[in-house]
Amino acid sequence: MPASRQDLLAFLDGLAIDVTTRDHPAVFTVAESTEIHDEIPGGHTKNLFLKDKKGRIFLVVALHDAEIDLKSIHQRIGAQGRVSFGKPDLLMEVLGVPPGSVTPLALINDRDAQRVTPIFDATMMEVEPLNFHPLENTATTTISRQGLLAFARACGHEPLIIAVSDKQGAV
Template sequence: MPATRDELMAFLADLEIEISTVDHQPVFTVAESGDLHDRIPGGHTKNLFVKDKKSRLFLIVLLHDATVDLKKVHQIIGAQGRVSFGNADLLMEVLGVEPGSVTPFSLINDREALRVTPVFDASMMQQEVLNYHPLKNDATTTISAQDLLKFARACGHDPKVLAASDQAIAAGL
């Protein structure tokens, strides 16, 4: 069974990670979340669940307005050949979330198998605080960039901080 929001919050508390969470109407796309940007400070984000030709899985996490060249990002993240989006069934199987609720917090559901390689865009990691769904898209949780790394590592993952977005590449990050 995938972790619940309460289990995620308890895990974060056990790690002594300070967060704040705002409940809201479900949002399924970055475009739908526009008013949240005014109400919740910090970097707002999007998450791309992708796989390569050898079925290796990646979770690319970027700022909400970042662009990624899907024809070239495989060279940056270490994938074998071009990447494509993972389907909803694979997403649920591996990360325990539905489309529209993809979040780095879902790494809590990949602690044993460690099937996903998290990739945190370097420009996103320049932000002091970041915002993600706490496993469902009806709330937003704010966490510091450093605590995001601490969380991912506590889940057994060693996230790659790379210039994956066009913005990070242009900035030379």
């Protein structure tokens, strides 16, 4: 059974990671979340659940307006051949969230299997604080960069901080 929002917030509290969570109407896309960006300060993000030809899974996390070239990102993240978006059933199996709720906080659901390689865009990691869904798209959780890194490490993941965004092509 995947962790719930309450499980996640309790886990963060147990790690002494300071977060604030604000409820709002469900949002499924970056475009739908523009109003929330105006109300909640900090960096707002998008999350790409990607799979390479060998079946390796990557979670690429970048600022909401970052341009990411899917034709060349495999070279930056060390994927085998081009990447494609992971299917919804794989997303639910691995991270325990449906499309529209993808978040690096879902790494809580990959603590045992360690199937996901988290990639945090270097530009995003210059912004303070950062905002993510707390496993559901009806709220936004604000966390510091260091808190995000501490959380990922507590889940058994060492995130790769790589410059994946550029002005070459967009997702």
